Amino acid sequence: MTFQPTLAFAITLALAVPVTAQQPRPAPAQGRVITEVPAILPERGRVEPVNRILTDRLENLLPGIMRETGIDMWVIINREYVEDPVYLTLVPEPVFAARRTTMLVLFDRGEEGVERLTVSRYPLRGYYESAWEGGTNDAQWQALGTIIAERSPQKIGINRSPQWSFGDGLTASLHAKLVDTLGEVPTPEGEVPLAARLVSAERLAVRWLESRTPLELEIYPQVVAIARAVIGEAFSSRVITPGVTTTADVAWYIRQRYADLGVPVWFMPYVNIQRRGTPYPLEEPFFGASGIIQRGDVIHTDVGITYLRLSTDTQEMGYVLLPGETEVPEGLAHALRMGNRWQDLLTAQFRTGRTGNQILDAALEATRGEKIRGTVYTHPIGFHGHGAGPTIGMWDNQGPTPVQGDWTLNPGTAYAIEGDVRVPVPEWDGQFVQIKLEQSAVFDGKSVRYLAGRQTRWHLVE
Numbered sequence: 524m525t526f527q528p529t530l531a532f533a534i535t536l537a538l539a540v541p542v543t544a545q546q547p548r549p550a551p552a553q554g555r556v557i558t559e560v561p562a563i564l565p566e567r568g569r570v571e572p573v574n575r576i577l578t579d580r581l582e583n584l585l586p587g588i589m590r591e592t593g594i595d596m597w598v599i600i601n602r603e604y605v606e607d608p609v610y611l612t613l614v615p616e617p618v619f620a621a622r623r624t625t626m627l628v629l630f631d632r633g634e635e636g637v638e639r640l641t642v643s644r645y646p647l648r649g650y651y652e653s654a655w656e657g658g659t660n661d662a663q664w665q666a667l668g669t670i671i672a673e674r675s676p677q678k679i680g681i682n683r684s685p686q687w688s689f690g691d692g693l694t695a696s697l698h699a700k701l702v703d704t705l706g707e708v709p710t711p712e713g714e715v716p717l718a719a720r721l722v723s724a725e726r727l728a729v730r731w732l733e734s735r736t737p738l739e740l741e742i743y744p745q746v747v748a749i750a751r752a753v754i755g756e757a758f759s760s761r762v763i764t765p766g767v768t769t770t771a772d773v774a775w776y777i778r779q780r781y782a783d784l785g786v787p788v789w790f791m792p793y794v795n796i797q798r799r800g801t802p803y804p805l806e807e808p809f810f811g812a813s814g815i816i817q818r819g820d821v822i823h824t825d826v827g828i829t830y831l832r833l834s835t836d837t838q839e840m841g842y843v844l845l846p847g848e849t850e851v852p853e854g855l856a857h858a859l860r861m862g863n864r865w866q867d868l869l870t871a872q873f874r875t876g877r878t879g880n881q882i883l884d885a886a887l888e889a890t891r892g893e894k895i896r897g898t899v900y901t902h903p904i905g906f907h908g909h910g911a912g913p914t915i916g917m918w919d920n921q922g923p924t925p926v927q928g929d930w931t932l933n934p935g936t937a938y939a940i941e942g943d944v945r946v947p948v949p950e951w952d953g954q955f956v957q958i959k960l961e962q963s964a965v966f967d968g969k970s971v972r973y974l975a976g977r978q979t980r981w982h983l984v985e
Contacts, residue, residue: 557751557975563784563830570616573831574650576738577615581639581650588730589631596676597629597724598667600697607682607692609728612832612906615650624660624697626667627651630674638674642667664700668708671717679717680724686926689732689911690725732911733903733936740965740974743833743937747963747975750828750835753780757794757824758841758982763816765843765984770794770813773824781828789827789834789908797821799951805896808918809943810957819845821855822984823959827908834908836939838961841982851981854948855956862958863979865890865897865944869915870964870971873932879913880928887921896945904939904963912936934968940977 564572589597601607601621611618613627626642641651642663655666671679683698684690693701705717735743756762757777777792795811797803798820803810811823822841827834840859842851850856872885883899890897898921903912914927915938923929941961947953962977 557748557755560752560756560784561745561748563749563786566785569831572742574615576736576742576832577613577650579738580736581613582636584734584736585629585731586631586637588727588734589629589637592680592724592727592730594678594680594722594724594727595631596671596674596678597627597680597727598671598701599627599629599682600667600693600701601625602694602697605694608689608907609682609692609731612732614647618647624663626663628654628667628670630676640670642670664704667701668704668717671705672708672710675714677720678722679720680727681721682724682728684723684725684728687725687729687911689907690723690728692728729911729930730933732906733933735905735935735937735965739833740935742831743963743965744974746828746830746833747835747837749784749786749830750826750837750963751839751975751978753777753784754824754826754837754839755982756780758822758839758984760985763822763843763984765816765818765820768816770796770816770822773816773822777824777826786828786830789829793825795823797823797956799954802954803957805945805955808898809959810945810955816843816984818843821956822982825959825961829908832906834904834906834910835963836902836904836908836941836961837963838941838959839978839982840958840960841984843984851983852948852950854946854950855981858944858946858948858956858958859979859981861895861946862944862960863977864893865895865942866940866960866962866977868893868895868897869899869901869942870940873966873971875932875934875968877932878929879915879932880923882913882932883916883921883923883928886915897942898944899942901941902939904937908939910937912938916942932966934966937963937965937974938971940964940971940973 599607599610601610602624603621606621622645628640630638632638639651640654641647642655644657646653654670682690682692702718708717710716757773762776774792774794778788781788796816797810820843825838827836868889869886872882886899899916900918901915903910913930913932914924939961943957943959945955945957948956962973964971964973
């Protein structure tokens with residue numbers, strides 16, 4: 524398959540070389556082991572694509588999901604060092620934090636679109652209209668109250684939720700101040716007081732965060748390819764010397780490599796080994812140990828990065844060749860094929876409107892039907908590595924997950940297809956090996972597509 528880059532994707536390839544000088548890069552084949560790190564923008568070059576995506580989301584995505592969730596005004600209030608998890612997804616680069624007390628007001632005016640206001644000392648020009656000239660803290664809150672009263676929304680969504688961390692970014696003190704402020708604003712006789720119109724915006728917050736736009740899906744494969752490529756580097760003889768290199772050495776290589784690339788990780792990379800003659804009880808949740816990597820070892824890593832505001836979560840497997848070997852033993856090759864089959868059985872259950880719990884139940888039934896020992900702990904990804912949307916199993920709970928597991932699957936959402944299979948390996952005297960896989964994918968409403976391929980071949984360390 525040949526990838527035809529659009530303008531949005533071409534921007535992610537543009538470093539010091541003009542876009543016109545760049546050659547289109549092929550999309551990673553579905554089974555390809557990626558070892559070449561794609562081009563990465565310098566910090567300044569990331570601003571334009573991120574902000575273009577933000578503008579598109581605010582203008583073309585937000586109105587629909589506000590109407591879908593029945594909220595005509597969304598108020599986001601936060602302070603420096605206590606940022607709402609939604610806030611940084613609503614403001615442009617290079618904003619790093621809230622400044623003092625920052626207030627955003629999003630009001631649905633119907634055919635006129637969503638009005639975007641900021642009631643803050645520091646403007647967000649081009650994205651939000653400044654609705655306050657500055658002054659004392661009391662004046663700022665009074666201005667917010669006036670803005671809300673003038674528009675008289677029926678439902679004022681605020682980020683307060685006992686169930687969803689993504690919808691719970693309004694602190695207790697700011698919530699109390701908002702209630703007091705609205706309580707001081709008079710309303711016409713017979714109308715519901717403004718404070719009584721406050722409702723949880725949890726569904727709006729989750730829908731905003733989980734939805735991936737066409738522009739985002741143009742660049743997401745590049746982000747995932749970066750994650751996979753560094754794993755390919757780390758799981759090679761360029762990094763690993765059998766009998767010398769430790770699992771910690773490889774984990775820190777991965778972290779340092781991303782730091783050198785200017786791409787932050789959102790958790791510490793993890794590397795472990797499985798070894799013939801060191802079996803693990805099948806009831807253990809995860810197989811693996813740390814230590815010096817030896818020939819004949821199975822190696823595994825778990826890595827997550829964030830680039831252009833999109834996160835990845837990736838797990839892949841490697842094998843350290845014994846003297847005379849040029850490929851993995853057939854038993855290990857079969858085990859990886861079983862892992863890919865497990866992925867297929869899981870993603871075949873993705874249906875619009877199904878809950879995460881329903882997908883989990885159907886996937887487990889399918890794997891049992893093929894006598895595959897599989898565990899499912901798949902989750903959404905996007906602005907956050909463990910993102911907003913339906914939970915599809917957890918490593919310590921293969922039954923229903925309340926609330927998050929009851930969320931339904933929507934088109935245009937992305938997932939880390941995560942889980943494991945346990946397969947006996949004849950060459951290891953029947954010892955079980957755990958194949959732990961995790962690849963980033965998007966559900967388009969009809970099928971699941973891996974964003975930068977998936978691992979179907981072992982990483983080999985010579």
